[in-house]
Amino acid sequence: MSDWPSAFEAELLRLGVQPGRARRLADETSQQAAESAATPGDVFGPAHLYARHLMAELNAPAAATTRTRFEAGPVLLSLTGVGKKYRRQTVFQDVNLTVRGGEVAAIVGANGCGKSTLLRICAGLTRPTSGEVRRVRRVGLVPQDGGTAGWLTAEEHFTLFGAAAGMVPGRARSTGVHLATRLAWRPGRKQRAQQMSGGTRQKLNLVLGELHAPDLLLLDEPYQGFDQGAYLDFWQQVFAWRDAGRAIVVVTHLLHDLQNVDHVLDLGER
Amino acid sequence: MTPRPWLHGFLDLCLLAMLRERADYGYGLSQRLAAAGVAEVPGGTLYPALLRLEEQGLATPSWGPSESGPRRKYYAITGAGLDVLEQQAGDWRRFRDGVDSLLSAVPHE
Numbered sequence: 001m002s003d004w005p006s007a008f009e010a011e012l013l014r015l016g017v018q019p020g021r022a023r024r025l026a027d028e029t030s031q032q033a034a035e036s037a038a039t040p041g042d043v044f045g046p047a048h049l050y051a052r053h054l055m056a057e058l059n060a061p062a063a064a065t066t067r068t069r070f071e072a073g074p075v076l077l078s079l080t081g082v083g084k085k086y087r088r089q090t091v092f093q094d095v096n097l098t099v100r101g102g103e104v105a106a107i108v109g110a111n112g113c114g115k116s117t118l119l120r121i122c123a124g125l126t127r128p129t130s131g132e133v134r135r136v137r138r139v140g141l142v143p144q145d146g147g148t149a150g151w152l153t154a155e156e157h158f159t160l161f162g163a164a165a166g167m168v169p170g171r172a173r174s175t176g177v178h179l180a181t182r183l184a185w186r187p188g189r190k191q192r193a194q195q196m197s198g199g200t201r202q203k204l205n206l207v208l209g210e211l212h213a214p215d216l217l218l219l220d221e222p223y224q225g226f227d228q229g230a231y232l233d234f235w236q237q238v239f240a241w242r243d244a245g246r247a248i249v250v251v252t253h254l255l256h257d258l259q260n261v262d263h264v265l266d267l268g269e270r
Numbered sequence: 271m272t273p274r275p276w277l278h279g280f281l282d283l284c285l286l287a288m289l290r291e292r293a294d295y296g297y298g299l300s301q302r303l304a305a306a307g308v309a310e311v312p313g314g315t316l317y318p319a320l321l322r323l324e325e326q327g328l329a330t331p332s333w334g335p336s337e338s339g340p341r342r343k344y345y346a347i348t349g350a351g352l353d354v355l356e357q358q359a360g361d362w363r364r365f366r367d368g369v370d371s372l373l374s375a376v377p378h379e
Binding site for chain 1: 319
């Protein structure tokens with residue numbers, strides 16, 4: 001039973017808690033169990049699950065602000081009557097979407113209905129056949145795959161992408177490492193992108209997408225290869241961005257993601 | 271006893287109210303909640319809530335001895351905690367009165 005506190009502490013560290021704090025929380029948790037003369041396992045259940053639960057509880061918004069959501073800010077992205085044709089084939093037409101700061105929009109629909117194309121139009125990488133797109137200048141795009149260079153390490157990616165946004169190398173690296181920690185990821189110093197698991201490479205993509213603190217974040221199914229814990233971390237991160245006043249557009253095919261978003265754009269049923 | 275989802279929204283309120291009466295430690299608070307007939311709160315719900323109150327500056331901890339076993343972490347309410355308690359108590363009364371008015375409405379004949 002004595003390994004419960006150490007398993008608990010290890011999971012806290014994996015979740016990005018600072019070592020001193022993880023130790024303190026592990027000690028306190030043992031003492032809390034002792035208050036009712038029980039073992040930690042009896043009171044709190046499996047160590048790794050309680051560690052995640054505790055972090056989720058502590059990251060929850062303050063008691064006083066539970067009901068005051070961030071008020072929707074200025075419009076950061078607007079699509080009016082947007083359509084796309086390839087040759088004479090219409091992919092979609094007459095799409096309207098307005099996303100303000102502090103809002104999350106989801107683009108859903110079956111494979112092949114043009115979700116990724118629409119996201120690229122939002123980013124300004126693909127030109128629409130019709131309609132108008134207006135967006136803020138600072139945009140971050142996280143593609144579904146690709147976007148990383150196999151022979152570079154995580155920190156080299158931070159430096160490279162930071163330089164493109166005008167950040168000095170040291171600041172780009174420390175920002176990247178900090179953002180990685182919030183996804184429960186500690187980048188290895190020597191590990192190249194091609195040696196990372198698919199889920200870790202997606203975390204790298206996510207960090208690169210927000211490295212330059214964009215006002216509008218465009219995410220294309222960014223959790224492919226995530227395990228359950230990382231998937232929950234991802235959504236917490238989305239809501240943290242939202243509460244910081246950013247606008248987020250997520251392409252997703254998972255319907256249970258939709259209960260907490262502000263707008264749902266279904267390309268499939270058009 | 272109270273269904274869990276109900277308690278979730280009002281646990282902070284109950285804890286702050288008990289701490290306003292007197293400083294207490296985790297197990298003592300869980301016994302007071304049970305004695306008041308509010309809920310049997312499991313440790314996995316209670317202690318994260320206490321820690322959150324501490325980190326938000328609504329309650330402040332101090333260590334005290336116990337007659338048996340390890341030392342105990344006692345929580346006292348802070349000025350900020352009193353402010354939040356007052357605000358949440360108002361929210362609670364509005365909610366309670368609203369539900370009461372729905373429950374006491376008489377069907378139309």
